[in-house]
Amino acid sequence: MRDSSAEILTVLSGSQTPHFEMDVLYDNEVVLSHVPITGVQINDDASGAIETSGSVTVVWQDDYGQSMTPREIGDVFSPFGTELAIYSIVGVGSSFSYRVPLGIFPIFDVPSARDETALFRGYEVVAGSVVELSFKDRFLLVQRNRFDVPGVPASLDSVYAELMRLTGLQMTQSIPDGPITRKVVYEEDRLQAVYDLAAVLDATPCLTPDGTLTLRPKSAGGPVATLVRGEDGTILNVGQSMTSEGVYNRVAFRGKTDDKTAIFAASEVTSGPLRTRNDDGTLSPYGTATTFLTSDYVTNSIQAQAYVDRELPRVSRLGAREVPVDVLFNPLFELGDVLELERYDRTITGRVKSISRSSSGRMPMKLEVLGG
Amino acid sequence: MDNPQILALKKKLAQASKVTTLVGQFVGVENGEALVDAGGGRFPAALLGQLPEVASDVHVWFVNGQPFIMGPTKLLPTTGTVTVVSGLTVTVSTVVGTFTLPFLSWYGPQVGDVVKIAWGDMPIVLGVPSTKLPDPVAPSAPPSSDSMRRVDTFTAIDSGSYNQRWWQDEIWASDNNTGAAFYGTKITDTLKGRTVDKFEVYISAIQIFGSAPNFITHTSARKPSGNVSVANTNAVPVSNGWVTLPKSMGQAIVDNGGGLGVNHGGYNKFRSINEDRQSFALRITTH
Numbered sequence: 001m002r003d004s005s006a007e008i009l010t011v012l013s014g015s016q017t018p019h020f021e022m023d024v025l026y027d028n029e030v031v032l033s034h035v036p037i038t039g040v041q042i043n044d045d046a047s048g049a050i051e052t053s054g055s056v057t058v059v060w061q062d063d064y065g066q067s068m069t070p071r072e073i074g075d076v077f078s079p080f081g082t083e084l085a086i087y088s089i090v091g092v093g094s095s096f097s098y099r100v101p102l103g104i105f106p107i108f109d110v111p112s113a114r115d116e117t118a119l120f121r122g123y124e125v126v127a128g129s130v131v132e133l134s135f136k137d138r139f140l141l142v143q144r145n146r147f148d149v150p151g152v153p154a155s156l157d158s159v160y161a162e163l164m165r166l167t168g169l170q171m172t173q174s175i176p177d178g179p180i181t182r183k184v185v186y187e188e189d190r191l192q193a194v195y196d197l198a199a200v201l202d203a204t205p206c207l208t209p210d211g212t213l214t215l216r217p218k219s220a221g222g223p224v225a226t227l228v229r230g231e232d233g234t235i236l237n238v239g240q241s242m243t244s245e246g247v248y249n250r251v252a253f254r255g256k257t258d259d260k261t262a263i264f265a266a267s268e269v270t271s272g273p274l275r276t277r278n279d280d281g282t283l284s285p286y287g288t289a290t291t292f293l294t295s296d297y298v299t300n301s302i303q304a305q306a307y308v309d310r311e312l313p314r315v316s317r318l319g320a321r322e323v324p325v326d327v328l329f330n331p332l333f334e335l336g337d338v339l340e341l342e343r344y345d346r347t348i349t350g351r352v353k354s355i356s357r358s359s360s361g362r363m364p365m366k367l368e369v370l371g372g
Numbered sequence: 373m374d375n376p377q378i379l380a381l382k383k384k385l386a387q388a389s390k391v392t393t394l395v396g397q398f399v400g401v402e403n404g405e406a407l408v409d410a411g412g413g414r415f416p417a418a419l420l421g422q423l424p425e426v427a428s429d430v431h432v433w434f435v436n437g438q439p440f441i442m443g444p445t446k447l448l449p450t451t452g453t454v455t456v457v458s459g460l461t462v463t464v465s466t467v468v469g470t471f472t473l474p475f476l477s478w479y480g481p482q483v484g485d486v487v488k489i490a491w492g493d494m495p496i497v498l499g500v501p502s503t504k505l506p507d508p509v510a511p512s513a514p515p516s517s518d519s520m521r522r523v524d525t526f527t528a529i530d531s532g533s534y535n536q537r538w539w540q541d542e543i544w545a546s547d548n549n550t551g552a553a554f555y556g557t558k559i560t561d562t563l564k565g566r567t568v569d570k571f572e573v574y575i576s577a578i579q580i581f582g583s584a585p586n587f588i589t590h591t592s593a594r595k596p597s598g599n600v601s602v603a604n605t606n607a608v609p610v611s612n613g614w615v616t617l618p619k620s621m622g623q624a625i626v627d628n629g630g631g632l633g634v635n636h637g638g639y640n641k642f643r644s645i646n647e648d649r650q651s652f653a654l655r656i657t658t659h
Contacts, residue, residue, distance in 0.1 A: 003529065003556075003594065023649050028525040030650050085649060099646050101529075164562065170524060173561040210529055212558045254394050254411050260445030261429045262395035264412045 001224040002209055002332045008098055009332075011090050013234070017361050018329045019089040022056065025104070026082050035060075038359065039132070042086070042102060045354040046335045049191050051206060052103060052137040054357075055111075056086070057130065065125035069113040077131050079107040084135055085211075088331035088357075100331040102357070104211035105135035137207050142167050143191040150187055156180040159201050166194055169213040175203055181303070182258065184296040200297045202310070206335065216336040218314070220351045220370055226340040227327055236326040236362055238341060238348075243322070248291040248315040249274045251308040255298050265304035267312045274316055291315055321369035323350055329363045339367065392434040395445055398424045406441055408432055417441045423493040448491040457481045462497055464489065473497050520659050524562060527653045528553035528631070531645045534599045541644035542578065543652060545585035545634035551642065552600045552633030553652035557593045560629040563658050570657035571622030572614045573632060576648040578641040584609040585637040589621050591630035602635050610640070614655060622656050 004012075020040045024032040035058060042054035058077070060068040070078035084105050091097035111132050118127040153162045160177045167190075178201050186193045198205040203215035227235050250268040257263055268276045268288070276288040293311060298304050325341060333339075333355060341348040350367030357363055396410025401423070405416035410432040417432060417439035424430050424444050431442040452464035452471070462481045463472050466489075473489065475481055475497035488498040531553045533544040543551030573587070584607040590600035604621045617632075625631060632652060634640070643651040 005595075030648075033648065097646075160561070170526065170558050170562045172556055172558045208556075208558075210527060210556070210558070212556075212562070252412070256395040256445065260395065262397065262410060266412070 001337050002100070002334055004100065004332050005098075007096060008090055008100065011092055011096065012330050012332065013232070014328075015361060016090065016329050018331075018357070018359055019091075020056070020102075020359070021087050021089060021099070023085040023087075024076060024082060025085055026076075031076055031082075037086075040086075040357070040359050042357040043354070044335050044356075046204070047353070049195065050136050050139045050143065051335060052105065053108075053135065054105070055132060055134040056084070057132050060129045060131065062126065062129070065120070065127075067115045067126045068129040068131060069115055070110055070131070077107065077110060077113070077133060079109055079133075082107050083138075083211075084133065088329075090331065101209035102331060103137060103207060103209050105137055106140055107133050108136045108140060109134040138169060138211055139191055139194075139205075139207065142169070142194060143189070145190055146188050147186050147190055147193075150185050152183045152185055153180055156183065159197055163194060163197055163205070163213060166190060166197070167213055169207075170211070172208050172212045172214040174214045175201060175217055177201070181297045181299050196295070196297065199295065204336075220336075220338050223338045223340045223349060225333075225337070226342065226347075227325075228342045229344070233342070234328040234330070235341065236328065238326075238343065239324040241322050241324065244289075246315070247274075248289045249276050249286065250288050250290040251293060251312045251315060252290055253293045253295075253298070253304045253308045255294055255296070255304060257301075258299050263298065263301050263304045265301055265308050267305070267308035269312065269316050322353070323348060323367045323369055324364065325350075325367055326362050326364050329357070329361050331357070333363075333365070338370065341367070389436055390434075394432045394434070396430055396432040396441075398426060398428055398430045398441065400426050408439070408441055410439075415439060422491075425491070425493055425495065444491070448489075450489050450491070452487055452489055452497075454481050454483055454485040454487055454497075457483060462487075464497060471495070475499070521657070522563070522566070522659075523655065523657045525653055525655045526555050526559050526562075527649055528645045528651065529556050530554040530595050531652060532595055538595055541646055543634060543642040543644065545636060545638040545640040545642075547636055547639075550588075550599055550602070550633060550635050552590055552592070552595075553631050553645070554592060554594050555631045555654070557629055559625050559631070559654065559656070560627070563626045563656065566626060566658040568619045568622040568626055568656055568658050570655075571617050571619045572655040573617055574650045574653040574655070575610045575612055575615050576643040576651040577610065577612055578643060579639065580610060581639050583607065583637045585634040585640045587617055587621065588633045588635045589624045589628075589630060590633050591628055593629060593631075600633055601630075602633075605635060607637055622654070625654070626656065626658070 020037050022035050022037055023030050037056040037058055039057035044052050073080045086102045087099035088102055090100055113131040115126045116128045117124050156179055158177050164171050194205050198215050203217050206216045208214050229235050253265040255263045274286055275284045277284050298307055335352055337352045349371045350369045352365055353368050354366040394410040396408045399407040399409055406419040408417045419441045421443055429445040431445055433440050433442050447468045449466035449468055452466035454462050455465045456463035461472050461474050463470055473495050479499040485500050487500055490496050490498055531543050532538040532541050533549045533551045535548045545551055586605050586607050588602045589604045592600050604624050606618050608617055645651055
């Protein structure tokens with residue numbers, strides 16, 4: 001859950017019609033500030049390498065009747081280096097208003113832009129420009145910046161230092177640092193290298209609302225908020241879905257040691273409905289679904305066994321039950337948050353897997369069910 | 373459920389070659405085929421190159437489901453220097469360690485001989501060359517592209533003025549107010565261990581009046597319940613835009629965390645980060 005103050009939390013306990021605005025940045029300097037935006041759609045999805053993408057529409061009326069439609073590389077709204085700092089405005093009437101930052105996003109694409117013109121004393125002037133912008137998070141820049149030459153970590157002392165060297169992004173350290181286990185060659189995909197390095201600390205790389213790189217632990221933490229039903233609640237709708245896709249009951253690891261001998265480790269579910277086989281050795285009703293893992297950062301069989309034992313509960317339980325839930329708009333929830341959902345008969349604990357924000361007061365999320 | 377574009381993409385992906393790399397142990401030859409243990413199973417695989425030694429570790433690649441033994445995983449040097457001669461074996465010192473090996477029957481080994489070694493299913497020392505050509509020169513390491521110099525702009529994540537309590541978000545330097553901006557932990561997380569060459573603050577002022585504001589460093593990552601700590605006080609006259617402050621202040625923040633504030637002086641009022649996201653942004657040049 002993002003940083004906030006007691007006032008903001010109080011305001012968000014009620015219903016809000018979301019308002020957004022943005023500052024336009026170029027080279028980390030503000031070019032335009034407090035730009036009102038409409039048609040906002042921002043999607044966070046933990047299943048992608050670039051987790052956040054979205055689109056906004058700017059309706060710009062220039063003081064001097066100029067067009068803001070981007071035509072050249074280097075124009076303000078051109079998708080070459082311009083970044084959008086998007087804010088959600090949380091407020092109560094005129095007495096309290098605060099900008100909650102949602103992130104810093106490089107413009108990816110300008111799918112459509114047009115000028116509305118009007119005649120003024122015989123001259124055609126631009127009455128307004130309507131510019132649609134689509135954007136992604138800063139990992140887009142990391143992904144584009146592919147390794148031009150193969151390389152290895154400069155030093156094995158610190159995962160954070162290496163992440164910073166690879167991305168050039170500023171860093172907010174969220175979990176303790178650790179050494180890199182082995183000199184692994186980076187081939188081409190820089191973002192994949194960033195994900196692999198973060199996995200050494202059992203974490204996923206992500207970005208904070210102020211655009212710094214941070215790590216989100218792969219294991220779920222404690223609940224950060226409880227969502228309640230009813231008159232004072234924020235839950236609008238809770239669905240239910242189940243799939244066996246992406247659910248495994250056996251994890252096998254294949255790798256090699258520093259001495260170049262083979263490592264093989266496996267871990268499987270031995271009890272419950274997801275067991276791989278019955279007690280007498282016969283095939284269980286669900287059968288065996290194996291997923292293969294490999295990581296160059298695992299260097300011995302003890303590490304490999306720990307790795308598969310750690311991953312097994314994740315692949316066998318997470319994703320098995322996914323709950324789509326609609327809640328009232330809240331700019332503070334982020335991917336990986338653990339939430340408690342109050343139901344009529346029980347409380348569900350779930351981890352946020354995707355969030356879809358728009359100008360509507362309703363905010364659909366998907367939760368991976370951890371319990372309940 | 374998937375849309376047609378994704379289905380088409382999946383089809384294309386299914387046509388791409390799939391390579392899985394494993395490490396296994398060479399078992400031997402059975403019915404004219406090389407057998408290998410890899411990934412927990414035993415299976416025949418196509419062999420590239422000569423037969424490896426039995427029980428040696430080999431790279432096994434699956435290309436579209438077809439297994440290939442690509443060769444030994446260990447470096448096997450083909451030259452070495454004889455260090456010990458004992459009966460029918462010699463000990464050879466090489467770039468990756470020493471090996472004790474037999475030699476070809478017609479070769480009479482001497483300590484100090486530089487010899488050629490053949491590996492495969494029967495490792496053996498072949499003998500000495502007639503003469504030694506000059507050593508080839510290894511290519512020099514590719515140039516490193518990492519630059520040591522960094523210029524980072526850190527924007528504040530919170531701001532406020534303290535007078536008995538944090539009563540508003542603007543940053544005021546006045547007789548009764550301590551103003552401060554908060555940055556989380558990103559400054560020290562990003563720059564720890566580096567030396568500050570230049571330290572600047574972005575001033576976005578509502579009012580500049582009277583004495584110069586007393587800039588201070590504090591040690592809070594986020595707004596504390598009470599006032600912030602005060603250290604490194606420096607009165608610096610300001611105007612809108614980037615203002616250079618003593619670099620010792622920047623070094624203190626880089627080393628100890630925390631952020632920048634103003635402790636009296638004035639009456640100067642600076643915008644909150646709500647009004648201007650650049651207000652009290654820090655630009656730190658380090659090496």
